[in-house]
Amino acid sequence: MTLSFLQQHWALVSASIVGAAVLIFAGWRAWLDSPRGRLRVARRRLRARSLEAQRQRKTLNRLSTRLDGLEAKADSVKPRHLREAAEAVQDAEALLKIAADQVLIAENHVRKIIVEEFPPKRHERMRSKYLPGERGDGKPFTF
Numbered sequence: 788m789t790l791s792f793l794q795q796h797w798a799l800v801s802a803s804i805v806g807a808a809v810l811i812f813a814g815w816r817a818w819l820d821s822p823r824g825r826l827r828v829a830r831r832r833l834r835a836r837s838l839e840a841q842r843q844r845k846t847l848n849r850l851s852t853r854l855d856g857l858e859a860k861a862d863s864v865k866p867r868h869l870r871e872a873a874e875a876v877q878d879a880e881a882l883l884k885i886a887a888d889q890v891l892i893a894e895n896h897v898r899k900i901i902v903e904e905f906p907p908k909r910h911e912r913m914r915s916k917y918l919p920g921e922r923g924d925g926k927p928f929t930f
Contacts, residue, residue: 822904829900830917833893840886847879894918 793800818824854872857864901913 822900825904826897826900826917829893829897833890833897833917836886836889836893840883840890843879843883843886847876847883850876850879894920 819828850872854869854876857869857872861869897917898914901910901917905913
């Protein structure tokens, strides 16, 4: 491509660049809207929720250990510090409950995509692959 060609056909070159960008974006959106793309997004969301729940569990363990230490030496600790530590543990328990519920919701989204978008003969394999903590209690799947 020479400079004279670019000067003469500048509109064609710029239109091809914009067209290529639009085609790439349209392809990306089509992939995201496909069953595999939706499953990937749901799995990513499940992983993020699981990591958040683990983080909340570690925080609760750390705060509980601190509260136990303060309760062990309660006669030499200000009551305000003991009360604040107990409230922090209660808050951490509530946040852990919320995070655990969000994990259940994300698991249900993954399960729903598997059930609705993929053939039945692949369900068990996909559930065991993408939902390793799922228990087989024999109950039917419901939302």
